[in-house]
Amino acid sequence: MAMTAVARETVFALRRQIAKIEGTLPERLAAPAAAPFDADVNTDLTIVRRGIAAALPDAFLPIGVGRLDAALSGGLPKAALSEIHGLETRDAGAVAGFALSLTSLILKQTPGLPVLWIGTSEIFREAGFPYARGLHASFGIEPEQLLFSEAPRLVDALWVAEEAARMTALAAVILEIRGNPQRLDLTATRRLHARAQAAGRPVFLLRQAAGPEPTAAPVRLIVASAPAVPRDTIAGPLAGSIGRPAFTLTIGKSRTALPGQFTLEWNPDERAFNERAGEARDRAKNPVPVVSLSGGGKNPAPASGAVLAFPAVGSPISPAARDQPSRPQRTAHLGPRRAG
Amino acid sequence: MISHRDRNAQRISALDERAEALHLKRDMGIADARAMHPSIDVVEADPEADRRLLEGLADWCDRYTPLVALDGADGLFLDVTGCTHLFGGERAMLDDILSRFFHQGFDVRAGLAATPGAAWAAARFCGDRIVVSGEEEALLAPLPLAALRIEPSTRTSLESVGLRTAGAVMAAPRAPLARRFGALLLLRLDQALGRLDEAVSPRLPVAPLSVERHLAEPVTLTEDIERLVGMLAATLKTDLERRGEGARTLALLLFRVDGAVSRIALGTSRPMREPMLIQKLFHERLAALEQDIDAGYGFDLVRLSVLASATFDMQQADLAGEVTDDGADIALFADRIRARLGDGAVLRPVAVESHLPERAVATIPFTDAPCRTTPPKKPDRLQAPKTIFPPERPIRLFRSPEPIDVPATEMPEGPPLNFRWRRALYRVKRAEGPERIAAEWWREAPSDEEASTRDYFRIEDADGRRYWLYRQGLYGGASQVPPRWFLHGVFA
Numbered sequence: 001m002a003m004t005a006v007a008r009e010t011v012f013a014l015r016r017q018i019a020k021i022e023g024t025l026p027e028r029l030a031a032p033a034a035a036p037f038d039a040d041v042n043t044d045l046t047i048v049r050r051g052i053a054a055a056l057p058d059a060f061l062p063i064g065v066g067r068l069d070a071a072l073s074g075g076l077p078k079a080a081l082s083e084i085h086g087l088e089t090r091d092a093g094a095v096a097g098f099a100l101s102l103t104s105l106i107l108k109q110t111p112g113l114p115v116l117w118i119g120t121s122e123i124f125r126e127a128g129f130p131y132a133r134g135l136h137a138s139f140g141i142e143p144e145q146l147l148f149s150e151a152p153r154l155v156d157a158l159w160v161a162e163e164a165a166r167m168t169a170l171a172a173v174i175l176e177i178r179g180n181p182q183r184l185d186l187t188a189t190r191r192l193h194a195r196a197q198a199a200g201r202p203v204f205l206l207r208q209a210a211g212p213e214p215t216a217a218p219v220r221l222i223v224a225s226a227p228a229v230p231r232d233t234i235a236g237p238l239a240g241s242i243g244r245p246a247f248t249l250t251i252g253k254s255r256t257a258l259p260g261q262f263t264l265e266w267n268p269d270e271r272a273f274n275e276r277a278g279e280a281r282d283r284a285k286n287p288v289p290v291v292s293l294s295g296g297g298k299n300p301a302p303a304s305g306a307v308l309a310f311p312a313v314g315s316p317i318s319p320a321a322r323d324q325p326s327r328p329q330r331t332a333h334l335g336p337r338r339a340g
Numbered sequence: 341m342i343s344h345r346d347r348n349a350q351r352i353s354a355l356d357e358r359a360e361a362l363h364l365k366r367d368m369g370i371a372d373a374r375a376m377h378p379s380i381d382v383v384e385a386d387p388e389a390d391r392r393l394l395e396g397l398a399d400w401c402d403r404y405t406p407l408v409a410l411d412g413a414d415g416l417f418l419d420v421t422g423c424t425h426l427f428g429g430e431r432a433m434l435d436d437i438l439s440r441f442f443h444q445g446f447d448v449r450a451g452l453a454a455t456p457g458a459a460w461a462a463a464r465f466c467g468d469r470i471v472v473s474g475e476e477e478a479l480l481a482p483l484p485l486a487a488l489r490i491e492p493s494t495r496t497s498l499e500s501v502g503l504r505t506a507g508a509v510m511a512a513p514r515a516p517l518a519r520r521f522g523a524l525l526l527l528r529l530d531q532a533l534g535r536l537d538e539a540v541s542p543r544l545p546v547a548p549l550s551v552e553r554h555l556a557e558p559v560t561l562t563e564d565i566e567r568l569v570g571m572l573a574a575t576l577k578t579d580l581e582r583r584g585e586g587a588r589t590l591a592l593l594l595f596r597v598d599g600a601v602s603r604i605a606l607g608t609s610r611p612m613r614e615p616m617l618i619q620k621l622f623h624e625r626l627a628a629l630e631q632d633i634d635a636g637y638g639f640d641l642v643r644l645s646v647l648a649s650a651t652f653d654m655q656q657a658d659l660a661g662e663v664t665d666d667g668a669d670i671a672l673f674a675d676r677i678r679a680r681l682g683d684g685a686v687l688r689p690v691a692v693e694s695h696l697p698e699r700a701v702a703t704i705p706f707t708d709a710p711c712r713t714t715p716p717k718k719p720d721r722l723q724a725p726k727t728i729f730p731p732e733r734p735i736r737l738f739r740s741p742e743p744i745d746v747p748a749t750e751m752p753e754g755p756p757l758n759f760r761w762r763r764a765l766y767r768v769k770r771a772e773g774p775e776r777i778a779a780e781w782w783r784e785a786p787s788d789e790e791a792s793t794r795d796y797f798r799i800e801d802a803d804g805r806r807y808w809l810y811r812q813g814l815y816g817g818a819s820q821v822p823p824r825w826f827l828h829g830v831f832a
Contacts, residue, residue: 090764090805090830097735097832114670128736128830132689132701137733138832147670148687148703149677156681163676169669227769227804242772242800245832266832 018255061105061202065264065275068249073256076102076219079200081165081193083220085252089178089209092127094225096176097138098247099204101266101273103172104139106202108271113171115141116164118149120157123178127208138245138268145171154181158188165195165203176206180213190216212252220253226263229276244268246276342385353385387413397446398543399601402593403641404437406550407542415463417456417540430470438468444599453479456540457532461487461506476533481507488528494521547591547645549583551575558597558638562626565594565642569622572644573615586611586652592622594633595641602633606679609671609706611652617672618644624679674706695777697737697828731775732798734808734829741826744809752815755797759809761827766801773797774811798831806831 060075069075076082082102086095103115117130132143149164151157154177161175175192177184189205193216196203205217212220226246230237249262263276342354350370352359359380364373370382390413398408398416404427407419420433427433434452441448451462453471458479462469465483480487483506485495498521503509509517509529518526530536551572559565569592580586588611594602606625612618626633674686686706694700745760755771774795784792794810801807807830813823 093734093736093805093807093830093832100735100832125739128734128738129703130689131697131734131737131829132691133697134733134735134737134829134831137730138735143689143691143701146689147674147706148689149685150687151681151685156685160677160681160685163673167669167673169673225804225806228800228806240770240772242770242798242806245806246804247832248804 061102063102063264064105064273065262067260067275068262068264071251071257071260072219072254076202078106078202079197080219081189081196081203081205081215081217083205083207083215083217083253085210085212085220085222086206086208087222087224089126091224092123092208094245094247095206095208095223096127096130096174097245097266098221098223098249098264099174099206100135100139100141101271102202102204103174104141104271105273106172107141107145110171112145113169114145114147115172115174116147116149116170117174117176118151118157118160118164119176120154120178121150121152123176123208124150126178127176138266140268140271154183158183158192161203162191162195165192165201166199168199168201170201172201173203174206175203176208178208178210180207180210184215186214186216193217217253218255219251219257222250222252224248224250226276229265342383350382390414395543396600397441399603400595400599401437402544402601403552403595403643404433406544406546407540408544409540409542411460415460417459419540419542420452434468434470440599455532455534456538457489457528458534460489461532473534477510480532481505481510483507485509488525488532490525490528494525497521498525545647547647548649549576549579550643550645551579552593552641552643555640555642558640559642560635560638562630565639566619566623566626568642569644570615570619572642573618576618576644576646577613577615580613580646580649580652583649584652585649586613587618587646587648588612588650589646589648590618590621591645591647592625593641593643593645594639595643596635597637597640600634600636602639604629604633605647606675607683608675610668611650612675613652620672621675621679624676628680678706694780696780697733697777699780732772732831734831737829738827741810741828744825744827746811746825753795755799756809756825759799759825759827766799766805766807768799769802770800771797777810796828 059078060069060073061078062069062075063072084095084099086092107113107115130146130148132146135141135146136143149157149160151160157175157177161173164170164173173196192203192205205215224247226248228243228246230239231241231243232238244265244267246263246265249264251257251259251261264273265276266273342352352364352366352368352370352373355364355366362377362380364376364380373380374382394410394413394416398410401408401416401418405418405420405423407421409417409419411417418437420430424430424433427436430452434450438448438450449463449467451459451464451466451469451471453459453462453476454473455476458471458476461480461483462471465487466479469479471479485498485504485506488506488509490498498504498509503512506529509525510533514526527536531538553568553572559568576587587608589605589607591603591605594604596602604622604625606621608621677685683705687703688706690702690704692700692702742761746756747758747760749756753774755773756768758765758767760766774797777794777796779792792812793814794812796808796810799807799809808828809825810828811823811825813821815823
């Protein structure tokens with residue numbers, strides 16, 4: 001236990017250093033209970049606020065679930081590339097659904113702007129073409145607002161996405177790609193991210209059946225379907241029925257957030273997310289700690305073992321272990337970058 | 341020597357000078373020719389290839405006039421009315437045409453006259469002659485009857501009565517000629533003499549506006565072509581402004597030195613006249629076509645034509661000089677994507693009144709219909725049939741429903757207990773349905789009506805994924821075809 005505590009201190013110090021460099025707000029970092037944190041902040045930490053993310057007050061898109069927003073330090077960055085992963089192609093419905101709910105949230109703020117959905121022919125064939133009637137019913141996106149672009153090759157899809165990402169006339173750009181193609185590397189995502197930042201519009205990179213790899217996106221979320229609750233009727237829940245869409249959300253990567261898992265439910269009528277109460281309670285009661293916690297169940301999120309770059313031994317199911325790039329990938333990323 | 345098959349015999353259809361020197365003639369049998377000269381080289385005729393070559397030449401002749409028409413299998417009509425001064429007069433133009441064709445390796449005969457008939461006769465029987473208006477009669481009179489463009493049968497019957505030249509026919513009384521040889525003879529005669537108008541119907545639609553630039557030094561680089569497009573578009577802009585129009589379809593014609601013509605057309609979503617934007621669009625198009633366009637020895641004529649135009653609605657800029665129109669951005673973006681990736685690259689869904697899910701939405705290529713920048717007002721018509729619980733529709737629909745394997749259902753008409761899709765077994769936890777969607781009898785043949793009745797189910801599997809399945813056909817129907825199951829879409 002003593003070693004973990006030391007490691008935790010080191011990690012925290014390092015993260016504060018990173019926060020200082022990046023200009024994120026220090027109070028969003030969860031401090032270990034024992035650290036003399038507040039005194040430090042006021043005296044010697046000068047936060048240089050750089051980049052749009054820290055500069056604008058509405059730089060974040062609040063998802064509307066308190067715990068998740070807090071974890072993501074205010075929500076998803078609005079002017080950025082965000083990765084939304086599905087572990088298998090059959091999760092395409094959930095991944096697309098989650099991205100569309102985010103789009104729907106954006107459209108609440110910027111009504112009427114069109115949304116562009118770019119995909120390769122492969123993904124539209126494998127996972128189905130977006131169906132405008134369903135999108136209208138579930139996410140309130142009018143068919144007139146939708147634009148689709150189907151590119152036969154990944155290069156073309158990336159080109160369309162880059163062109164679209166710099167447009168302010170689009171509410172959001174969704175780029176859907178299957179697998180881990182070599183062309184979608186750090187450089188390509190960095191270009192997308194830079195354009196999204198310049199235009200101030202989000203680009204959602206949906207990656208079906210893809211493993212995590214280093215990209216320029218500040219946030220990576222892993223989405224899977226969650227069983228829906230039964231429909232609510234006046235006479236109580238209707239047995240055997242399938243209610244509102246639900247997603248299991250795992251934060252795979254974030255500069256500020258601690259890894260965590262959330263079950264969200266999309267309310268198509270109000271176009272808003274709710275966290276499923278039962279799940280949250282269960283989780284609070286029976287959290288999935290990466291390292292054993294000494295504290296009570298009041299605030300289980302800062303299980304800081306998960307921020308370590310290497311997975312804790314003996315917990316193969318931890319979400320953090322799955323989302324960190326594996327060793328060869330990481331070395332490839334740290335090595336000299338490929339051109340193009 | 342080129343042969344063709346005519347009534348089961350190979351006959352000579354064309355021959356070169358060396359063969360002519362051997363006293364071989366057209367329409368002579370190949371067997372006879374071989375008997376005379378066993379060493380002749382015979383090639384089978386390929387009318388298709390000849391046709392393609394002629395069309396290629398017609399394309400190239402576009403540089404002189406937009407009105408180019410094919411004439412039979414071996415001739416071209418060029419309506420050069422109003423074009424000759426661009427090339428320094430009629431004689432200079434004719435010389436230019438002849439010399440360019442000669443350098444390309446063609447043996448061309450040309451005639452220039454005020455009527456197509458006279459020009460035809462001049463080209464074929466006099467060679468390289470310019471007939472001044474009014475001299476048609478003098479030109480035609482000594483020529484044989486073939487110069488009148490008449491049927492061979494008419495010609496032989498005219499010859500049989502002693503009329504051997506066009507002049508003889510002209511001198512003969514008209515009424516008996518018409519009675520005996522048909523109206524066509526006199527029609528051709530009148531057309532040749534300019535008494536009746538004859539229109540040359542061009543192969544390609546004539547562009548309402550086009551600008552071109554002749555280059556002393558051929559260009560080969562794509563960047564140069566793009567710059568030229570920008571310059572031409574700037575010229576085009578003033579013309580378009582004068583008409584109050586913007587271009588909807590543009591074509592760029594690149595005339596290569598050796599006679600090949602590349603035609604690059606692109607459409608715009610809304611009327612456009614800004615040279616910068618036009619240049620940008622052609623930049624994308626040229627980038628996409630980089631492999632297909634072979635500059636060869638370079639292009640010596642670049643022409644930009646407006647094939648279709650539409651009224652350009654002006655927009656008032658605000659005091660800062662900025663026009664706030666998001667739709668224009670989208671339209672331009674879509675144009676650029678389409679210029680590079682083809683017309684189907686940007687699609688727009690349109691709701692269609694249909695019960696069948698795959699027909700209820702049509703995706704069409706993005707067109708000029710401007711994107712609504714304000715939330716659309718719902719008409720009352722749409723509000724009326726809205727039910728309290730609209731049927732649930734998936735967010736993704738497969739292009740063609742994917743067949744799934746359903747081993748068993750709980751009830752014959754009920755949802756499956758499990759199913760196999762793409763070789764994986766899915767266990768059904770919960771199901772909603774059925775929602776029965778019948779075939780559209782007004783579209784489909786009534787015979788397979790029963791088979792195409794579908795019962796849709798919403799399914800949730802053990803992992804919480806939601807699918808849209810349907811059973812096609814009914815159990816125990818008259819057709820005795822067992823129902824089949826399909827997976828049609830996925831829910832969020």
